[in-house]
Amino acid sequence: MxxxxxxxxxxxxxxxxxxxxxxxxxxxxxxxxxxxxxxxxxxxxxxxxxxxxxxxxxxxxxxxxxxxxxxxxxxxxxxxxxxxxxxxxxxxxxxxxxxxxxxxxxxxxxxxxxxxxxxxxxxxxxxxxxxxxxxxxxxxxxxxxxxxxxxxxxxxxxxxxxxxxxxxxxxxxxxxxxxxxxxxxxxxxxxxxxxxxxxxxxxxxxxxxxxxxxxxxxxxxxxxxxxxxxxxxxxxxxxxxxxxxxxxxxxxxxxxxxxxxxxxxxxxxxxxxxxxxxxxxxxxxxxxxxxxxxxxxxxxxxxxxxxxxxxxxxxxxxxxxxxxRNLDANADDRQASGGISATVHFRERDADIGFIGARCNQCDTQQFPATRVCYGCFAKDQFTDVPLSALTGRVLSYTKDFFFPSSDPPVIAGMCEVDGGARVYLQMADSQDCELRCDLPVEFVFRKIHQAGGKPAYFWKSRLLDQTPEESTNG
Amino acid sequence: MAEGIRDKVAIVGAGCSQFGENWDMSPQDMIVDAAYEAYQDAGIDNPQEQIDAVFCGAVYPSRGTAEVAESLKLFDRPVTLVQNYCATGTDAFRCGVMSIAAGMYDTVLIVGFDKPKDRGVSGPSVMMGTARGLPMTPAAWFSLCAAKYFETYNVGREELAKIAVKNHHNGTLAPKSMLKREITVEDALNARMISWPFGLYDCAAQSDGASALILSRSSLAANFKGDPVLVKAVAISLAPDPQSDPDFDFLGWKPSQYAAKDVYRQAGIVDPMKAIDVAQVHDCFTLTELLTYEDLGFCERGAAKEHIESGTFALGGELPINTDGGLKTFGHPTGATGVRMLYENTLQLRGNAGERQIKGATTALSHNIGGAPQTCGIAVLGMN
Incomplete structure (x- = not known):
């Protein structure tokens, strides 16, 4: 059946x-x-x-x-x-x-x-x-x-x-x-x-x-x-x-x-x-x-x-x-650049698309992206993959960047600590109408970061877990 | 324990080009202005015979070593390019100091330069070569401590604004600064936002510039015209990327803390607030200067606010910081900045700093921090 x-x-x-x-x-x-x-x-x-x-x-x-x-x-x-x-x-x-x-x-x-x-x-x-x-x-x-x-x-x-x-x-x-x-x-x-x-x-x-x-x-x-x-x-x-x-x-x-x-x-x-x-x-x-x-x-x-x-x-x-939606006349000019490197994207696909971090087998320190040597105990090549996307985390710090090009400025970005300890620098999605504070809980969502060079470039963003579901028009 | 470099090397000449949007100057023009001022200061009239080696620092795409060798026609000798993010100038200086201390050369030229204004953009370049790590802008990186520090120590944009006001004032007294305009706290608070909490006046400008130093073996310093200034200590230290460091606390920058520990050990400094008379610190953003007060041990963690209020770090204060207006008014041609700070400290220690002179200064510190930030360079100079 x-x-x-x-x-x-x-x-x-x-x-x-x-x-x-x-x-x-x-x-x-x-x-x-x-x-x-x-x-x-x-x-x-x-x-x-x-x-x-x-x-x-x-x-x-x-x-x-x-x-x-x-x-x-x-x-x-x-x-x-x-x-x-x-x-x-x-x-x-x-x-x-x-x-x-x-x-x-x-x-x-x-x-x-x-x-x-x-x-x-x-x-x-x-x-x-x-x-x-x-x-x-x-x-x-x-x-x-x-x-x-x-x-x-x-x-x-x-x-x-x-x-x-x-x-x-x-x-x-x-x-x-x-x-x-x-x-x-x-x-x-x-x-x-x-x-x-x-x-x-x-x-x-x-x-x-x-x-x-x-x-x-x-x-x-x-x-x-x-x-x-x-x-x-x-x-x-x-x-x-x-x-x-x-x-x-x-x-x-x-x-x-x-x-x-x-x-x-x-x-x-x-x-x-x-x-x-x-x-x-x-x-x-x-x-x-x-x-x-x-x-x-x-x-x-x-x-x-x-x-x-x-x-x-x-x-x-x-x-x-x-x-x-790139339906305005200027959008393509703003994004005129080569965009992501196909070889870098290929090497980094587990981290960038899969959002896979690493846990040290010797000291349990978690990190993102995976590197070869541990921050905590300096062990080399002793890591286990940790998928981070379904976990939650918290805001450690944040900024609102008005300088970085965006069709919807400012870009809200900040450091998050994923449950388990990995630290990640991420943009924040859907949060422009939300009050920000350190330690607020977040989840992780997959988003398009830019499409420079006509190549959509995807990565993860954080999103406040407690999105207040109420009327708002200031976005 | 290694023998170290303390008192083995002296600065015997210093020069600095005009900093600014030097649309009508090439990198070579600025290098020539800075180097020939340093030659003149040292009494060097035949650099082709008197300079043994050159260490230069530059970060933006340029011809690097050839740019310096061609502009000064210094051939048939080593010319080395050093890069270490915003600590590039300090690290070029460090390499020159070590080369003399090692007995390799007697007289070395240090040149720091950069020409970001030829790129056609007003701020830093925007990188789109990756999807991760964006926004990859210095303002976003250096603001990462703001939210946490503000919440922990009840500090806000007003304290940052006061640092900008101080440095703008000092810059009006420095002939080679780019910005010579007093601002008010209200100007700073009302300016357009760049990256919260940094408004326009919280950010160092982009500018072109070059600075140069002549280093000599201390025992040979009397052969030069200018008063020798002794190199007491110089340190470079790297720390984990704050964007992945698993135990970063977002209350201060580790690279500065690491380099300070090293440089104070080299110089035999126990209480930096007492030992240091004048300091140039890396105010790429106002918050960077604030955190540096604490990272370098000038005050306790969380105490910067009260010192900003009381004017400890103003020209007339107990420890004047960024006496020439800092990156805030000189801008930040990356390779030049650390060398420009050493130029200012040389002037201060010799009593040649004009209206901004700190009376009786005998020990001076300069500090750069760069990357995300991950690297720091600190140098301590002294007169005896």
Whole structure:
């Protein structure tokens, strides 16, 4: 039996109030969307969701990592390999990118179920993440949001996979050519009527036929929707009442692309009780419907959706959002330089991406990054790797650097002591609205540090553990 | 215990170029200005015959040894480039001192120089060659002690501002300083923020400059024109990177503490506050100067605040510090700075420091700290 044994999600803290896009002021309670910060992208969000999902799970049990997205930062270079490194998965974990369609997450999830059905000893981590760019000022920009979700698939989970059914459809509804900067779309009514409505109906009916079931078998629906109205029309056409439908979060997160149905599936999993069934529907170049049965309630990752929805900070202005996405005219000039050295990056990948420190076998002194000779007892080459990313730590000291170039100054940086004693100099994420003091507890998050030379350069940042989840607009 | 260098070597000549944004001067122009002032001071009229060896210090990309040899036409003899972060000038001096003490040479020229203003940026260069360790800016590094020190000893930006005010005042009295403008505590507190808690006036400026010294074997010092100033001690010490040091306390800098221990041992100094009459310390940032008061044992840990209030380290105070305005008003052409401090201390000990003269000074200390910071150089000079 193939099943979901854990799940997690990530919604970036930053929110863009939608009125700002039209040049209007953001009134309290205005609709908004989640936007990746200047130091976040598809990969860092995937790492955050993956680590939320894997909280409490030994990382070495993961045999395969399937990553689904339409917005990998690379045209040629695998994102799953970066994510596997950042999550400290095994070197022999099989990594795969699923891309090219909004339906990629459904494809990744069903592939994982099939892989575990074929080899019941296998554990597969599926992560979907998207951060799609719409043309500034376009209706799609109002619609798109950023988020990620992750599922651990094994034969021992509490939510079992029943079956799935998919249809493919060739049409230009939503697409992005290899040279397009932004997502393109055809006229909305055409897209909904002949794309979304028909494909979703066919996939759901096909699945019900296959299972010899009816829609009333399902207590929860996690269904992609191109927009709020079309989503509501679809769910009522399927005959489900509002209480059974995962809130599509328009006006809070937005249409998060490949991660959209997965994020709603996380919501359904948080609510589902023993014996209930969940229908998940993925859309893009066709549609895929997937049926799950809950044998017992499966608890969420470390950060339930409610926490993530409430942990928010409104971006200062539309301009600051454009800058953070490199949509302003000057951004590329600022970052004109060679960027990271591929050879240095290669040598340092365990430290920089894996966040691996070292513990001296003789005196237990911990250090980051690993060096050859111990600070404490001067023993040479007597170290054991210590993964630091899932640990917590505390602030030893900090500064706010207004000089270092950033699209969102100042850069908050400081020294942290990781539990166990390793000292690390790190930038601080998502903390500009927080009061800083020495000794405050922190966790560690994977972020994009810069993209000088067109090469995204990732490293870890600290983040205050007690992020006060309350209204704030001074970011 | 090694024999050491105490009193074996004397400074017999000192020179210094104008420090500033020397857009119209090449590195060679500044090296020539500094070296020929030192020649004149020492009464050297035939350097090609009289200089046995050259030790130079420079950090920014330059032609290094060839820059010095070509500008002064000093060929057919050793010219060595020394680099040790911000302690580069002090370490070039140290190498020259050791070469004489070892019996290798009788007369040595020390040249410290740097020309950061040819890079086209107003502050330090921004490095983007890594993802880790950013922001890699001196202000971010040197501010790392601020939060912890402030919380522990109830100190704030006002104390830092008073150090900037003092050094700006002293700089108005030094002919070769770059900034000659008095500032107020309010100016410093209201200036734009660079890296908290450092506002603009808490930071040393970037400038171009060169300084030079002529060293002689003490027994031969009478052959030169100027009053000889004896080298009592010189130390360089390295400490772990504070960004990975597992037991760093963020209340002071280890490199300074290590080098101070060594230099006081060499010079036989037990109570530095009593023994030292004037000091030039590395005020790359105001907090660096504050921590140095304590790291060098001029006062107890946490006591800097009361001494700043009482004016202990002002020109008229018990131990005047940065009598020429320091890095604050000279700027910090890295290789030149340590040698510039030795130039100022030479003037002070000979009684040639003009309006900023500390009366009766017989023992002077100079101090550089650099890297993240990881290295420190300290030199003690004396008249007898």
């Amino acid at each position: 193939s099943s979901i044994s854990a799940y997690g999600a990530y919604i970036p803290k930053r929110r863009l109030p939608l009125p700002l896009i039209g040049g209007r002021p953001a009134t309290p309670g205005a609709p908004e969307k989640a936007v990746a910060g200047f130091d976040e992208d598809t990969i860092t969000m995937a790492v955050a969701a993956g680590s939320d999902c894997l909280a409490g799970t030994e990382r070495s049990v993961v045999d395969e990592l399937y990553f689904a997205s339409t917005t990998s930062p690379y045209t040629e270079k695998q994102s799953a390999a970066v994510i596997a490194k950042a999550l400290n998965l095994r070197d022999d974990a099989h990594t795969v990118d699923f891309s090219g369609s909004l339906r990629a997450a459904g494809a990744a999830l069903s592939a994982a179920f099939n892989a575990v059905s074929a080899s019941p000893d296998k554990t597969v981590l599926v992560v979907a993440s998207d951060s799609r760019l719409a043309a500034p000022g376009s209706p799609l920009e109002q619609n798109f949001g950023d988020a990620a979700a992750a599922f651990l698939v094994s034969s021992e989970g509490l939510v079992s996979f029943d079956d799935c059914f998919s249809v493919n459809r060739e049409m230009y509804d939503i697409w992005q050519g290899s040279r397009d900067r932004h997502v393109q779309s055809w006229e909305e009514r055409f897209v909904v009527k002949h794309g979304y409505n028909e494909a979703v109906r066919d996939a759901v009916c096909g699945l019900l036929d296959k299972l010899d079931g009816t829609i009333s078998d399902y207590a929860h629906l996690a269904c992609y929707g191109p927009d709020k109205r079309s989503h509501r029309a679809m769910t009522s056409m399927l005959g489900l009442n509002a209480g059974q439908v995962a809130d599509p979060l328009f006006g809070r997160v937005g249409n998060c692309g490949t991660a959209f149905a997965p994020l709603l599936l996380v919501q359904a999993l948080e609510q589902a009780k023993a014996g209930e069934r969940i229908l998940a529907v993925f859309y893009g170049d066709g549609a895929q419907a997937l049926s799950l049965t809950v044998t017992d309630q499966l608890l969420p990752g470390r950060r339930p959706l409610d926490w993530q929805l409430n942990n928010r900070q409104a971006v200062r202005s539309y301009q600051s959002y454009l800058v953070s």
